[in-house]
Amino acid sequence: MRAGHLCRLAFAVAALPGLIGLTHAAAKADPAADQHAFQVYARSQFPAVPLADFGNGPYAVNAPMRKQWEEIMQFPPYDFALDEGKAAFEKPFANGRSYGDCFPNKGIGIRQTFPYFDTATGEVVTLDLAINRCREANGEKPLPYQTGLIASIDAYMAETSRGKPFDIKIPDDPRALAAYQDGKRFFYTRRGQLNFSCASCHVQAAGQRLRGDILAPAFGILAAFPIYRSDWGSMGTIDRRFTSCNSQVRSVPFKPQDKAYRDLEYFLSYMSNGVPITGPGARP
Amino acid sequence: MPSTIRVRAVAAGDSTDVQALIQHPMDSGFVKDSDGKLIPPHYIEVLTFEHDGKVVFTALWGPAVAKDPYVKFAFKGGKSGDDLKVSWTDNLGKSDTSVAKIMG
Amino acid sequence: MRPATILAAAFGVVLCGTLANAATQAEAAAALAAAQSAEAEAGHLRNQWLPTEAELKTAQAAMTAGDFDAALAAAQRAEALARQSVEQSHEQDKLWSDAVIK
Numbered sequence: 001m002r003a004g005h006l007c008r009l010a011f012a013v014a015a016l017p018g019l020i021g022l023t024h025a026a027a028k029a030d031p032a033a034d035q036h037a038f039q040v041y042a043r044s045q046f047p048a049v050p051l052a053d054f055g056n057g058p059y060a061v062n063a064p065m066r067k068q069w070e071e072i073m074q075f076p077p078y079d080f081a082l083d084e085g086k087a088a089f090e091k092p093f094a095n096g097r098s099y100g101d102c103f104p105n106k107g108i109g110i111r112q113t114f115p116y117f118d119t120a121t122g123e124v125v126t127l128d129l130a131i132n133r134c135r136e137a138n139g140e141k142p143l144p145y146q147t148g149l150i151a152s153i154d155a156y157m158a159e160t161s162r163g164k165p166f167d168i169k170i171p172d173d174p175r176a177l178a179a180y181q182d183g184k185r186f187f188y189t190r191r192g193q194l195n196f197s198c199a200s201c202h203v204q205a206a207g208q209r210l211r212g213d214i215l216a217p218a219f220g221i222l223a224a225f226p227i228y229r230s231d232w233g234s235m236g237t238i239d240r241r242f243t244s245c246n247s248q249v250r251s252v253p254f255k256p257q258d259k260a261y262r263d264l265e266y267f268l269s270y271m272s273n274g275v276p277i278t279g280p281g282a283r284p
Numbered sequence: 285m286p287s288t289i290r291v292r293a294v295a296a297g298d299s300t301d302v303q304a305l306i307q308h309p310m311d312s313g314f315v316k317d318s319d320g321k322l323i324p325p326h327y328i329e330v331l332t333f334e335h336d337g338k339v340v341f342t343a344l345w346g347p348a349v350a351k352d353p354y355v356k357f358a359f360k361g362g363k364s365g366d367d368l369k370v371s372w373t374d375n376l377g378k379s380d381t382s383v384a385k386i387m388g
Numbered sequence: 389m390r391p392a393t394i395l396a397a398a399f400g401v402v403l404c405g406t407l408a409n410a411a412t413q414a415e416a417a418a419a420l421a422a423a424q425s426a427e428a429e430a431g432h433l434r435n436q437w438l439p440t441e442a443e444l445k446t447a448q449a450a451m452t453a454g455d456f457d458a459a460l461a462a463a464q465r466a467e468a469l470a471r472q473s474v475e476q477s478h479e480q481d482k483l484w485s486d487a488v489i490k
Contacts, residue, residue, distance in 0.1 A: 034488070041489045075290060075305035075354055188487040189480045193437045193469070199487050233351050252436035260434070 029177050031170050031270060034184065038271045042219035045206060054220030055278035061207040062214045069282065078155055078228040078280040081235045085156030088149060093138040099153070102134035111154075111161035112277050115266050116169065117176040124179050124262040127154060128237055145256035146243070151235035154226040158279030166223065166277070168270040183267025186260055187218070192251030198264075213284055220272045222265065224281030231284065238265055289382035293368045300362030300386055302333060302341070304370060305354050312347035326376055331355070334369040335362055335386075362386050416456040419463035420447050426470035435477040440469040 042054065046061055053060040059069045076082075089107065092098045100106035114127040125133075131153055132142035143150040170176050190197045198218065201210060206217035226237045236244075239256035242264065246253040254260055288307040293300050306328070313325030331343040340359040362368070364386055371381040423444060430436045443466035450459035 037489045072354075074292070074303055077305075077352060077354075079290065079305065080307050080352065184488070185484055189484040190476065191435055191480075193439050193473075195476065197484070197487065203487075203489065247438065250438045252438055252441060254434070 029181050029184075031177070031180050035271055035273060038219060039274070041203070042206075042217050045217065051274060052276050054217065054272070054275050055223030056281075057216030057221060057224060057283065058214035060220075061217065065214055065284070072282055076228070076280075077230070077282050078226075078235060081152040081155045081226075081228065082159055082280060084149070085152035085154070085159075088153055089156050093135070093140050095139050097138050099131070099134055102130065102137065107157060108160045109164060111158045111279070112164040112166050113168070115262060115269060117171055117173065117179060117266070119171055119173055119176070122175045123259070124183075124266045126238070126257065126262050126265055127157065128239065129257055129262070145237060146240035147232075147234055147236055151226040151237050151240075154237055155235065155280035158226065158277055161277045162279070163276045165274050166269055166272045168266070168273055170270060179263045179266055180270065182260070183263035183265070186264045187267055192246065192249030194249040196249045198245070218268065218271065220275035222268050222272060223275050224278045224283070226279060227281045227283045229283045235280070287382050288380045289370050289372070291368065291370050291382065291384040293362070293384055293386040295362050295364050295366075295386050295388040296358075299358050299360050300335075300368075300388075301356075301358045302368065303354070303356045304333075305352065306331070306372060307352055308372075308374065310345075310347075310349050310351045310353060314347070326374060328353070328372045328374045331372040332370070333357075333359075334371075335359065335366060364388050412456040412460060416447075416451060416459040416463060419460050419467065420444075420451060423447065423463045423467035423470060426467050426474065430470050430473045430477070433474060433477040435473050435480075437469055437473045440466050440473060443469060 043049075043051075046054075049060045056066075056069075059066040089099050100108075104110055111127060114130070115124050117123075118125045128145055128150055131150060135142055143153075170180055187198045190200065201215050202218035202221060205215050208215055222238060225241070226235050227241075228235050232240075237256075239261060242261045243253035243256065289304060290306075291302065291304040293302045308328055309326055310328065311323050311326040313322065315323050317323050325347055327347050327349065328343075328345045331345060332339050333341040340361070341357050343355060345353070366386045367383050368386055369381065369383050371379065373379040423440075427436060427440055427444060430440070443462050447459045447462035447466055450456070450462055
């Protein structure tokens, strides 16, 4: 079976660095050092790209794509979702309270602080999770994840944070460090029949083509979410992209907001500290 | 009901550049929903732009045009402050119209 | 050969053929169980593959339809894929940290 042969070859190739790395001792987690190394790597991979542009993914690293994007952005395709999100955000719940009551600063200009580690519950809280917890706390049904109204509300909240740099904190709490480590491990772990990790495409192959697309570097990649993806013809959240990316490497995806995905978002967002929010965004 | 038409028209020399984004499902009639049932065709058939009583651009669309269509063109004439009227009708008889001012 | 011998030989072939089909049903069921067990192990490791799930579906549909040859073949492919995904998970336990940007 050809796929099987390819997989065996992939294992053999992947095993080579393993043989060399066997003498590694497990180092204590140092997120700040990881982040510094991550950013230095991305900046040296793309020396002509200013820091603020890393939130524009493929358009930061490919000139013809950027030209098309600039044309599209004269009339952003997420405009309709943005309007829907603003209207929904401002409309009170049946009990008279509204989304603003669940968030600091009434929910305006705070997207760049998500996800955060909730020391009370010992878990990573993403914006989508917070939105649905707000709804449930006020007697409303939670929204389905990945697309639709939750993406529209994400879009509005992201828009109010446009230009604000990612500011993710890892509190001095072993559970937060563990969540960060889980996210980091997920990012670098190969999965699926195609045996790719997130890093395979978004670190090693960043800026290169994957069929007709240009791969965005992982540094800053979440800054543009939620995105209107032409491929989808609709809005999508970070969850939507995680599940579809996993499927694309032929790995059975987890449910939206699975702990693995929240921890991954935590790791990726922390790595991107300093990159300004460019969401909502448009992608091919 | 909020307008489905967003338009930006800019006068440049002796012509006017126009861009418009129209919110419409543009269902072809060939796509099935998650239950396996065909989503009925629902698409814009005619889109017109009028300036100074004359039609300056007509689009005759059909099921091949994608959702939330975007159109861009230029026409001779038009100056800053003039009205540009945009109208569409679809295969179900629905319609919308909007008037925008030419800028520049 | 005498007609009776030919008849006996033909009967023997038919009987063997029937017995071979019956063996395949048990074999197919056993192969499917083995594949499901391997996929469950991959599930514990949170590393299942989409093609494994697809082959399991194919095997189950073939079992229901009584096509035990097809069910056996699909179940064996599913088990092979599931085992590869388990192996991948164990390998990656050791290898992922080598990919980290330092």
